[in-house]
Amino acid sequence: MEGDLLKKIMEAVEDAGGRDEKAVGPSEASNQCELPEFVGAGIGDTVGLVIANLDASLREKINLDPKYRSIGIVSxxxxxxxxxxxADTAVKATNTIIASVEFARDTKGGAGHGSTIIFASEDVSDSRRAVEVMLDELDENFGNVYGCDAGHIELHYTARASFALEKAWGAPIGKAFGITVGAPPAVGMLMADVALKTANVDIVTYASPSSGTCYSSEIIITFTGDAGAVKQAVLQAREAGLSVLRGMGQNPLSTTSPAW
Amino acid sequence: MEGDLLKKIMEAVEDAGGRDEKAVGPSEASNQCELPEFVGAGIGDTVGLVIANLDASLREKINLDPKYRSIGIVSxxxxxxxxxxxADTAVKATNTIIASVEFARDTKGGAGHGSTIIFASEDVSDSRRAVEVMLDELDENFGNVYGCDAGHIELHYTARASFALEKAWGAPIGKAFGITVGAPPAVGMLMADVALKTANVDIVTYASPSSGTCYSSEIIITFTGDAGAVKQAVLQAREAGLSVLRGMGQNPLSTTSPAW
Amino acid sequence: MEGDLLKKIMEAVEDAGGRDEKAVGPSEASNQCELPEFVGAGIGDTVGLVIANLDASLREKINLDPKYRSIGIVSxxxxxxxxxxxADTAVKATNTIIASVEFARDTKGGAGHGSTIIFASEDVSDSRRAVEVMLDELDENFGNVYGCDAGHIELHYTARASFALEKAWGAPIGKAFGITVGAPPAVGMLMADVALKTANVDIVTYASPSSGTCYSSEIIITFTGDAGAVKQAVLQAREAGLSVLRGMGQNPLSTTSPAW
Known part of the structure; x- marks a missing residue:
């Protein structure tokens, strides 16, 4: 993502600057968070919080059953x-439900999405655990995101989809599930075509800038099938996507490091 | 906002560059605007214009009553x-109406919104005055916006809401009104929860990336109540929001300087 | 566009960096694309591909008549x-149809849109030719885009609109057609007002951040009329738009070089 490079530049500029102290206003900076709601932070400007007893009017606004007093929220x-x-791994591992999955058009000037996922539970310790598990999983899943200045590709695969993938894309619970993402969108279209032709998989969703995305510069498909077929489709789509980005003069690199 | 840092960088790169002159094309640069429609510019790449007698087909497109010949438009x-x-201060101070409030997904790679507000009046001098008042108020209101690389928070409070706040968020006219904004969205959710629990206030609107925003990376609530309660809610939400951003390793700073 | 400056900065940072080689993961970088689907790349991070026989389930998702086996896609x-x-020039010159025109909220932190246009044909050579023609036309059409840090303006004119302009904005086929774009949106509103008052033209579409755009920071109008009137309207709107951006302290420059 461009975000990381931009961050480096901005930090350099900020360090060079220095600002005058303020006489009025809020409490001073301390670079740590004492709030019990703070669980942790992660890659992609991710932050995870818990609220033990969500305000009743907010619970109503997010259409959450009152029996779930607690939420975990990761943005x-x-x-x-x-x-x-x-989040799919986290919901499998904990006694929580996925209350909502929302996407924003963000990536700090990049082509894709930010996200906000809300877990809910009767006991706050379960929501906290879900947020912790989710934050721990991020680095591995970002290994399958390959970024460059012109765009990015993503490949995701699970042998057994659970409730987060169901909420986000209607994944059939318990089945193998794959996702391909390409930006600019033409890259995603070729990846989709390659994935669907490579193996015997069934398309679940198709999203493009004007339909199914938040006006992002991506084409995204999801698909299901036998585990081997889904994995093979994802791997072939990766080669096609990387090849096109390189043809644009780019050098797409994994955001962390790829597991496969 | 990241925009300001980015601007500095870009200006440096542009200064370093220098471009060849062009032989064809439009008139040369002069760094000033002679048009009578130009009123002024301000923070956040804000520009304010007036049009004395808006073209009839445009008036129809923006659903403006023909009795209002003139508009002031600030973007x-x-x-x-x-x-x-x-704009709320401006509409209180002038003989204008708020014709529309629109938001864009912008902030130049940041997490939030840009905006376009149209005043209308029978006499162009009233629209001009509204634009002038609005531009004069911006610096103070940006004092309540705290930005950092990972996101931002905003707190807004008025003892008496008027027609701009009504148009944008359905504020009850004449009552105290508060707004909390947090990005990434989890920050805004905690701020909302803190605000609503701090004092006896009633939520008016709730907006999140997929509902009520332009797919921005924010959770925004607005609320009303007694003036003291609204102010207290806003102040407590500020502490919570700043604390979370600091927990992310950030140093959120007021865009100008906070009045309270 | 800010994108180009940002790109320079990022390339500098990337060159300075250097990354460790990876042991696992996909094939190594080669900076070229061997895929027969790759047609070419262009300004604005544009990439053009062809797919000779689009997967049937994708064809269904994009609502394409099965008689068109092949697509060309440019994003x-x-x-x-x-x-x-x-694309309008390309569809006039080839035996293709315009299957779809989609916009994304992008420009890499800028105020405007990216786009994805799909051509379809019975024979892949026709789609390939359309993509080639379209890529060849881009530099000239970007001459009418004037960018600066605060925003941009665009002016487009054709003496005879064809199917791409019809698909995107309902242009009447075979008639003169003009487009004005201004960002921030107030700039676009003044340009629209000037265009409509300058000459006897009829407005076709009006788009603003909350209606008809992808939440972009622009006001865009399209109009039709006699060729001379449309051209005159576009030229006058250009002067107004450049003047306002200069009044904001900016120096808007053509992205390539203006033909008129």
Whole structure:
């Protein structure tokens, strides 16, 4: 993502600057958070919080059953699919539900999405655990995001989809599930075509700038099938996507490091 | 906002460059505007213009009653709530109406909104005055916007809401009104929860990336109540929001300087 | 567009960096594309591809008549109207149809749109030719895009609109057609007012941040009329738009070089 480079530049500019102290206004900076609601932060400007007993009027606004007193909420500026994949692992591992998955048009000037995922539970310790598990999974899932100045590609695969993938893209629970993302959108279209022709998989969703995305510069498909077929489709789509970005004179690199 | 840092960098790069002169094309640069429609510019790439007698087909497109011949129009790249707050002061002070409030997904790679607000009047001098008042108010209202690389928070408070706040968020006219904004969205959710629990206030609107925003990376609530309660809610939400951003390793700073 | 400056900065930072080689993961970088689907790349992070026999389930998702086996797809990160203008020339010159025109909220932190245009044909050679013609036209059409840090303006004119302009904005086929774009939106409103008052033209569409755009920071109008009137309207709007941007302290420059 461009965000990381931009961040480096901005930090350099900020360090060079220095600002005068203020006489009025809020409390001074301390670079740490004492709030019990703060769980942790992660890649992609991700932050995870818990609220033990969500205000009743907010619970109503997010259409949450009153029996769930507690929520865990994880938001990012950069990252949609890696966050849903991570939340899918978290919801499998904990006694929580996925209350909502929302995407924003963000990535700090990049082509894609940020995301906000809300877990809910009767006991706050379960929501906290879900947020912790999700934050721990992010680095691995960002290994399948390859970024460059002109765009990015993403490949995601699970042998067994759960409730986060169901909420976000209607994944059939318990089945193998794959996601391909390409930006600019033409890259995503070729990846989709390659994925669907490579193996015997069934398309679940198709999203493009004007339909199914938040006006992002991406074409995204999701698909299901036998585990081997889904994995093979994802791997072939990766080669096609990287090849096109290189043809544009780019050098797409994994955001962290690829597991496969 | 990241925009300001980016601007510095870009100016440096542009100064370093220098471009060849062009032989064809439009008139040369002069760094000033002779047009009678130009009123002024301000923070957040804000520009304010007046049109004395708006073209009839445009008036129809924006659903404006023909009795209003004149409009004042103020647009920004960065800033939604500070602009609505400033327009609220302007509409109180002048013989104008608020024809429309629109938001864009912008902030030049940041997490939030730009805005476009149209005043209308029978006499162009009233629209001009409204634009002038609004531009004068911006710096103060940007004092309540705290930005950093990962996101931003905003707090806005008025003892008496008027027609701009009504148009944008359905504020009850004449009552105290508060706004909290947090980005990434999880920050805004905690601020909302803190605001609503701090004092006896009633939520008016709730907006999140997929509902009520332009796919921005924010959660925004507005609320009303007794003046003291609204102010207290806003102040407590500020502490919570700043604390979370600091927990992310950030140093959020007021865009100008905070009045409270 | 800011994108170009940002690109320079990023390239500098990337060159300075250097990254460790990876042991696992996809094939190594080669900076070229061997895929037969790759046609070419262009300004605005534009990439053009062809797919000789689009997968049937994708054809269904994009609502394409099965008689069109082949598609050409051109996507950009930066550029909406210049791409539609270029596609309009391409569809006139080839035996293809315009299957779809989609816009994204992009420009890499700028105020405007990216775009994705799909050509379809029975024979892949026709789609390939359309993509080639479109890519060849881009530089000229970007000459009418004037960018600066605070925003941009665009002016487009054709003596005879064809199917791409019809698909994107309902242009009447075979008639003169003009487009004015201004960002921030107030700039676009003044340009629209000037265009409509300058000459006897009829407005076709009006788009603003909350209606008809992808939440971009622009006001865009399209209009038709006699060729001379449309051209005159566009030229006068250009002067107004440049003047306002200069009044904001900016120096808007053509992205390539203006033909008129």
């Amino acid at each position: 990012s500026r950069t990252g949609g699919a890696p966050h849903v994949m991570s | 920004s790249r960065t800033g939604g709530a500070p602009h609505v707050m400033s | 950009s990160r930066t550029g909406g109207a210049p791409h539609v203008m270029s």
